[in-house]
Amino acid sequence: MSLAHSCARALAHWQRPQLQHACRLQNNLPSNAFSTSSVLPGNRAIVYNTNGDPARVLSAFSFPDLPPPPPNTLNIRLLLAPINPADLNVIEGVYPAKPEPDTSLSQVKDHPLFVGGNEGLGRVIHIGEGVVGLQKGDWVVMSKAQSGTWSSAKNVSPSDVIKVPKQGLSEAQAATITVNPSTAYNMLHDFAQLVEGDWIVQNGANSAVGQAVIQIAAAKGYKTINFIRDREDVESLKKHLESLGATHVVTYDELSDKSLREKVKTWTGGKGIRLGLNCVGGKTTTLMARLLGNNAHLVSYGAMSKEPLSLPTSLFIFKNLTCHGFWQTRWYNGKSIEERQELLETLTTLMRDGKLQGPDHEILTIGGMDSDANASETIRDLVARLGRGMYGKKILLRIEETA
Amino acid sequence: MSLAHSCARALAHWQRPQLQHACRLQNNLPSNAFSTSSVLPGNRAIVYNTNGDPARVLSAFSFPDLPPPPPNTLNIRLLLAPINPADLNVIEGVYPAKPEPDTSLSQVKDHPLFVGGNEGLGRVIHIGEGVVGLQKGDWVVMSKAQSGTWSSAKNVSPSDVIKVPKQGLSEAQAATITVNPSTAYNMLHDFAQLVEGDWIVQNGANSAVGQAVIQIAAAKGYKTINFIRDREDVESLKKHLESLGATHVVTYDELSDKSLREKVKTWTGGKGIRLGLNCVGGKTTTLMARLLGNNAHLVSYGAMSKEPLSLPTSLFIFKNLTCHGFWQTRWYNGKSIEERQELLETLTTLMRDGKLQGPDHEILTIGGMDSDANASETIRDLVARLGRGMYGKKILLRIEETA
Numbered sequence: 109m110s111l112a113h114s115c116a117r118a119l120a121h122w123q124r125p126q127l128q129h130a131c132r133l134q135n136n137l138p139s140n141a142f143s144t145s146s147v148l149p150g151n152r153a154i155v156y157n158t159n160g161d162p163a164r165v166l167s168a169f170s171f172p173d174l175p176p177p178p179p180n181t182l183n184i185r186l187l188l189a190p191i192n193p194a195d196l197n198v199i200e201g202v203y204p205a206k207p208e209p210d211t212s213l214s215q216v217k218d219h220p221l222f223v224g225g226n227e228g229l230g231r232v233i234h235i236g237e238g239v240v241g242l243q244k245g246d247w248v249v250m251s252k253a254q255s256g257t258w259s260s261a262k263n264v265s266p267s268d269v270i271k272v273p274k275q276g277l278s279e280a281q282a283a284t285i286t287v288n289p290s291t292a293y294n295m296l297h298d299f300a301q302l303v304e305g306d307w308i309v310q311n312g313a314n315s316a317v318g319q320a321v322i323q324i325a326a327a328k329g330y331k332t333i334n335f336i337r338d339r340e341d342v343e344s345l346k347k348h349l350e351s352l353g354a355t356h357v358v359t360y361d362e363l364s365d366k367s368l369r370e371k372v373k374t375w376t377g378g379k380g381i382r383l384g385l386n387c388v389g390g391k392t393t394t395l396m397a398r399l400l401g402n403n404a405h406l407v408s409y410g411a412m413s414k415e416p417l418s419l420p421t422s423l424f425i426f427k428n429l430t431c432h433g434f435w436q437t438r439w440y441n442g443k444s445i446e447e448r449q450e451l452l453e454t455l456t457t458l459m460r461d462g463k464l465q466g467p468d469h470e471i472l473t474i475g476g477m478d479s480d481a482n483a484s485e486t487i488r489d490l491v492a493r494l495g496r497g498m499y500g501k502k503i504l505l506r507i508e509e510t511a
Numbered sequence: 512m513s514l515a516h517s518c519a520r521a522l523a524h525w526q527r528p529q530l531q532h533a534c535r536l537q538n539n540l541p542s543n544a545f546s547t548s549s550v551l552p553g554n555r556a557i558v559y560n561t562n563g564d565p566a567r568v569l570s571a572f573s574f575p576d577l578p579p580p581p582p583n584t585l586n587i588r589l590l591l592a593p594i595n596p597a598d599l600n601v602i603e604g605v606y607p608a609k610p611e612p613d614t615s616l617s618q619v620k621d622h623p624l625f626v627g628g629n630e631g632l633g634r635v636i637h638i639g640e641g642v643v644g645l646q647k648g649d650w651v652v653m654s655k656a657q658s659g660t661w662s663s664a665k666n667v668s669p670s671d672v673i674k675v676p677k678q679g680l681s682e683a684q685a686a687t688i689t690v691n692p693s694t695a696y697n698m699l700h701d702f703a704q705l706v707e708g709d710w711i712v713q714n715g716a717n718s719a720v721g722q723a724v725i726q727i728a729a730a731k732g733y734k735t736i737n738f739i740r741d742r743e744d745v746e747s748l749k750k751h752l753e754s755l756g757a758t759h760v761v762t763y764d765e766l767s768d769k770s771l772r773e774k775v776k777t778w779t780g781g782k783g784i785r786l787g788l789n790c791v792g793g794k795t796t797t798l799m800a801r802l803l804g805n806n807a808h809l810v811s812y813g814a815m816s817k818e819p820l821s822l823p824t825s826l827f828i829f830k831n832l833t834c835h836g837f838w839q840t841r842w843y844n845g846k847s848i849e850e851r852q853e854l855l856e857t858l859t860t861l862m863r864d865g866k867l868q869g870p871d872h873e874i875l876t877i878g879g880m881d882s883d884a885n886a887s888e889t890i891r892d893l894v895a896r897l898g899r900g901m902y903g904k905k906i907l908l909r910i911e912e913t914a
Contacts, residue, residue, distance in 0.1 A: 204829040389824050411824035418821040421792050421814035424836025426607040431834035433827025 152474065152510050153223045153259035154487050155213065159201025163492035166199065166224065168474065168483030170510050171213060174261055177236035181263050184248060188283035188471065188504045189228030189257035196491060198254065199224060205437050207254035212263065223256030225505070229283035230262075230269065239266050247272045249286050251448055253437045260507045267445065270452055276460035280469050283504055284316070289455050289464060291409055291436045292320035296328070299405040299432055300383040304329035307376050309396050310385035311335040311360075312412055314345060316467045316502055319352055321385060326353025327463040333372065333381070335363055335396060352465070363395050372399055380404065390415030402427050409434045469502040476508035555877065555913050556626045556662035557890050558616065562604025566895035569602065569627065571877065571886030573913050574616060577664055580639035584666050587651060591686035591874065591907045592631030592660035599894060601657065602627060608840050610657035615666065626659030628908070632686035633665075633672065642669050650675045652689050654851055656840040663910045670848065673855055679863035683872050686907060687719070692858050692867060694812055694839045695723035699733070702808040702835055703786040707732035710779050712799050713788035714738040714763075715815055717748060719870045719905055722755055724788060729756025730866040736775065736784070738766055738799060755868070766798050775802055783807065793818030805830050812837045872905040879911035 150172040156165040174183045197203035199222075209220025232246045242248070248269035250257060255268065272282050296302065308325060312318050313334030325332045334349055336342070338359040346357040356375060362368055372381075380401015386393045387410030397406055397419055406429060408417060423429040440448060458464035472490060474483045493499065553575040559568040577586045600606035602625075612623030635649045645651070651672035653660060658671065675685050699705065711728060715721050716737030728735045737752055739745070741762040749760040759778060765771055775784075783804015789796045790813030800809055800822055809832060811820060826832040843851060861867035875893060877886045896902065 386824075394819070408824045408827045410828075416797070416821045416823050417827070418819045419834075420819050421789075421811045421836070424811045424820070424834060425813075425838045426836070428836060428838075428841060429834075431822075431827060431832075433824070433829070433831055435828045435831070438831060 150510055151260040152480070152483065152507055153210070153213065153256070153262075154225070154474075154505070154507070155210070155221045155223050156199055157219065157221050159199065161495075162196045162199040162224075163488045163495060166484070166487050166491060168478075168480040168487060169213070169221070170480050174234075174263055177234050177239075177263055179237040180239060181236040181265060182232055182239060182242065182248075182269070183234040183261060183263055184230035184269070185233045185261050185509075186257055186259055186507065187229045187231055187247075188279050188506055189225045189259075190284050190287075190467075190469075191258075191491070191494060191503045191505060192226060192287055193494075194287075195224060195226055196495065198226070205253050207256060210256055210262075223259050223262075225257035225259070226250070226254050227284065227286045228255075228257030229272070229279055230257075230264075233261065242266060242269075242271060247274050247277075247282055249282060249452070251440070251445065253440060258505055258507065260509045270445070270449055272452065273456060277456060278466050280471075280504060281459050281464075281466035284467055284469075284502065285452065285455055285459075287436055288316040288467065289320040289324070289458075290439070290451055291317050291434060292324050293451065293455060294436070294439055295385055295407050295409065295434050296321065296324055296330070296383070298434070299407050299430075302328070302330055302382060305331065306383075307331045307333065307355075307379060307381040308383040308385065309333045309335070309381055309399055311392055311396055312387035312410065313349060313354070313357065315387060315410075315412075317387065317409065318385075319349070319467070320464065322349055322352045322354045323464045324458065327458055327461075331355040331376070333358060333375070333399075335360055335392065360392050363392065369399065383407070385409070386417070387412055389413045389417050391418070394418050394420075397423060397429065400427070400429060404429055406431045407434050408432070467502040468500075469504050470499070471504045471506050473506045474508060476510050553913055554663040555883070555886065555910055556613070556616065556659070556665075557628070557877075557908070557910070558613070558624045558626050559602055560622065560624050562602065564898075565599045565602040565627075566891045566898060569887070569890050569894060571881075571883040571890060572616070572624070573883050577637075577666055580637050580642075580666055582640040583642060584639040584668060585635055585642060585645065585651075585672070586637040586664060587633035587667055587672065588636045588664050588912075589660055589662055589910065590632045590634055590650075591682050591909055592628045592662075593687050593690075593870075593872075594661075594894070594897060594906045594908060595629060595690055596897075597690075598627060598629055599898065601629070608656050610659060613659055613665075626662050626665075628660035628662070629653075629657050630687065630689045631658075631660030632675070632682055633660075633667075636664065645669060645672075645674060650677050650680075650685055652685060652855070654843070654848065656843060661908055661910065663912045673848070673852055675855065676859060680859060681869050683874075683907060684862050684867075684869035687870055687872075687905065688855065688858055688862075690839055691719040691870065692723040692727070693842070693854055694720050694837060695727050696854065696858060697839070697842055698788055698810050698812065698837050699724065699727055699731070699786070701837070702810050702833075705731070705733055705785060708734065708782075709786075710734045710736065710758075710782060710784040711786040711788065712736045712738070712784055712802055714795055714799055715790035715813065716752060716757065716760065718790060718813075718815075720790065720812065721788075722752070722870065723867065725752055725755045725757045726867045727861065730861055730864075734758040734779070736761060736778070736802075738763055738795065763795050766795065772802065786810070788812070789820070790815055792816045792820050794821070797821050797823075800826060800832065803830070803832060807832055809834045810837050811835070870905040871903075872907050873902070874907045874909050876909045877911060879913050 152168055152170045155169040177183050207222050210223045214220040230248045232242055232244055249272050251270045310321055314336050322332055332354050333356045334354045335358050338361045349357045382404050384400050384406040386408040389411040390413040555571055555573045558572040580586050610625050613626045617623040633651045635645055635647055652675050654673045713724055717739050725735055735757050736759045737757045738761050741764045752760045785807055787803050787809040789811040792814040793816040
C-alpha cells in the first residue's frame with residue numbers, strides 16, 4: 109500500500125483540507141505545500157508524525173469537536189500547556205520517554221500521529237457514565253508522562269488525570285506543577301535526609317526547577333547556595349533569587365575563584381554541605397561537587413552544558429560522595445496514584461500558602477480563527493527560537509478551540 | 512630546644528649507633544650520613560618521621576626486645592606485611608588516613624616516629640595479664656587501619672587485633688586478608704543486591720582486588736566481565752583469570768571497539784549488568800559504565816589512570832546509574848568488632864574451601880644480620896621500584912628479629 113493511498117484511506121472521513129494537511133505532515137513537505145486559508149471547526153492540536161527538528165516536523169492539526177465521552181471517559185478542555193525543553197527532545201526522538209500515538213487522531217496503525225506536550229492543565233467538560241470523583245468544571249493535570257497536552261481538547265481516562273483544587277492557584281501554576289516543582293521537591297526529599305538548617309548547593313539556579321528548589325528549600329528551612337551564569341543584569345537576578353529565599357547566589361565565575369571555598373566555610377560555619385543538585389555538568393559541576401561535605405549526595409537532572417559529569421575519584425572513595433540521577437518520569441512510573449496525589453497536595457499547599465510561585469512565563473495563544481497553516485508557522489517559529497535559547501521564560505501554550 | 516638536643520635527650524637510653532640513626536631520620540640526611548656496620552640486637556621497624564617520597568624518607572630502625580606486655584596487652588611477632596599502594600600514599604602524606612606516631616618509638620611528642628604499613632599477620636608471643644580469648648602462638652591480623660605493621664614485633668591491645676584460625680591458610684593469605692579480599696567482598700555485597708546468575712563488570716581485573724572479585728563472584732555464582740590492559744602475554748593472563756573463575760576477560764582495546772556492546776549482549780542474553788567496579792577512571796571507565804544496565808551501581812575504589820571519572824549525565828538521569836566510592840578503612844570505622852570478625856570468617860572459609868587464593872606475591876626479607884643502613888637501602892630501592900610500577904606482584908615484607 110502506498111503512503112498516499114493509506115493516508116487517504118485513513119483520513120477519508122475528514123474533510124478534504126484536513127486530508128491534504130495530514131498528508132503534508134506525513135510526507136514532511138514544507139508547511140506551505142498544501143496550505144489553505146480555511147478555518148476548521150472544532151479543535152486543534154500540535155502534532156508530528158515523525159521525529160526530527162521540531163521547527164520542521166511540528167504542525168497544527170485541526171479536528172472536529174469531540175464526541176460525548178464513552179463510559180469511564182472524560183472530555184477535557186486543555187487550558188494551558190508548557191513547552192518544556194524535554195518536549196522538544198521527545199519530538200527530536202532523542203529522549204528516552206516515547207509517547208504513544210494519539211489513537212483518536214491516528215487512524216491507521218502504520219501512520220501514527222503524535223500530539224506534542226507532556227504536562228498541562230485541563231478543565232473537565234463532559235463526564236462519561238461511571239466516572240466518580242470528578243465533576244464538570246474541575247481542574248485536572250496529567251497523571252502520566254507524554255500525554256499529548258498541546259491540544260485544545262481530548263478524551264482521557266479518569267486514571268490519566270489527577271484533580272487539582274483551583275483555590276488559590278493560577279492556571280500557570282497548575283499547568284506546570286507536575287514536572288518542575290515535582291522534580292525540585294523530590295530531589296530535596298529522596299536522597300539526603302535533610303533537616304532544618306542543612307545546606308545544599310545547586311547550579312542552574314535560575315531555571316524553573318532551580319527557582320522551585322530555592323522556594324521549597326526555604327519553606328523547609330534548608331540553606332541554599334545557588335550558582336548562576338554571569339550576565340549583564342546579574343545583580344538584579346541575584347536579588348530576585350534572594351527574594352525567593354536563596355541564602356546565597358554566586359556566579360560560575362565566582363565559583364571558579366579559589367577564595368570561594370573559604371567563603372562557603374564561613375557561611376556554613378564549617379558544616380558539611382549534604383546535597384548538590386546539578387543540571388549543568390562539566391567543570392562547573394566539578395567545582396560545585398568539591399564544595400560538598402562528607403557523605404553527600406550529588407543529584408543530576410540535566411546537562412545544559414552538554415558536557416559530561418567529571419569528578420575526581422577521590423571524592424567518591426574518601427568523601428563518600430554518592431552520585432544519582434533524577435527523572436520525574438521514572439518517579440511517576442514507580443509510584444501509586446495515591447503517592448502522586450500526595451505530592452500534588454504538598455505542592456499545591458505550598459503554592460496556596462504563597463511559598464511557591466509559578467514560573468516566570470509568557471503565554472503563546474494559538475487563536476481559534478487562525479488557519480492551520482498560520483498556526484503551524486507560529487509554532488515552528490516559536491520552537492526554532494526556543495532551540496536557539498532565545499527565551500529566558502517558560503512558554504505556555506494556550507490553544508483555542510477553532511469553532 | 513634545638514632539634515639535635517631534643518633528639519639526643521629523647522633517645523638517650525638507646526645505644527649510640529641508634530641515636531645517630533634516629534637523628535639521621537629526623538634531619539632527612541642521606542642514608543649513608545651516619546651509616547654504621549653494627550648489627551643491633553632485638554627488633555626492627557621501617558619508619559619515617561616526615562611525609563615525603565618513600566624512597567627518601569623511609570629508614571630501617573632497630574630497637575631492643577619488647578618488655579613483657581603490661582596488663583591487657585600482647586606482644587606480637589609480625590610474620591608478613593604487604594606493601595600496598597596506599598601505604599606509599601600514606602608516607603607521601605597524600606592519603607586521607609593518617610597514622611598515629613608509634614608512642615613506644617617516638618620518645619618526644621614534637622618528633623614523632625611513624626611505622627609504615629597498614630595490614631599484616633602477627634603471631635602472639637606473650638600475653639599480658641587479663642587478656643582473654645587469645646593464646647601464645649595464635650595468628651592475628653590488625654583490626655584497625657594504619658597499625659604500623661612493617662616491624663618485626665610490637666605491643667598491641669587485644670582490641671587492635673582479630674584472631675585468624677591458621678588451619679588451611681598460608682601466611683601470605685592471612686597477611687593480606689584485611690584490605691584486598693575485604694574490599695572485593697564488600698563491594699560485591701554492599702551496593703547491588705545481587706543474586707546468582709547476575710552480571711558484573713570490573714576494570715583493573717588483574718589487580719589483587721580484581722582477582723579477589725573474580726574468585727568471590729565465581730563462588731557466589733555471579734558472572735564477571737573483566738577488563739585488563741593489553742600486554743604481550745595477554746592470552747596467558749586471560750587464561751589465568753579464567754582459571755580463577757572469570758566468565759570473560761577483555762582488554763581495554765577490545766572495550767574501545769564498538770562491536771563489544773553486541774558481544775556483551777550475547778553473553779548476558781540481554782540481562783542488565785547490575786554492578787561495575789572501577790579502580791582505573793578515565794575513558795576506560797566511561798566505556799565500561801555504558802555497558803551497565805538500568806538501575807546499576809558503579810563503585811570506585813581506585814584511580815590508577817589518575818584521570819577523573821567522566822560519565823554522561825544521561826546515564827544517571829535515564830538509566831538511573833548510581834555512583835559510589837568504596838574505602839575499606841571507612842568500612843572498618845563504621846563496623847563493630849563482631850561485624851569485622853564475621854567478614855574475616857567469611858573470607859577465611861572461602862580460602863579454606865579453596866575458593867579464594869592468596870595474591871601472586873614475592874616476599875622481601877629484611878635479614879636479622881643486616882645493618883640498619885643496608886636494610887634502609889634495601890627498602891628504599893624497593894619502594895623506588897614500586898613507585899615506578901616495576902612489580903606486577905604484591906610485595907610482602909618479612910622483617911626478621913635482629914638478635
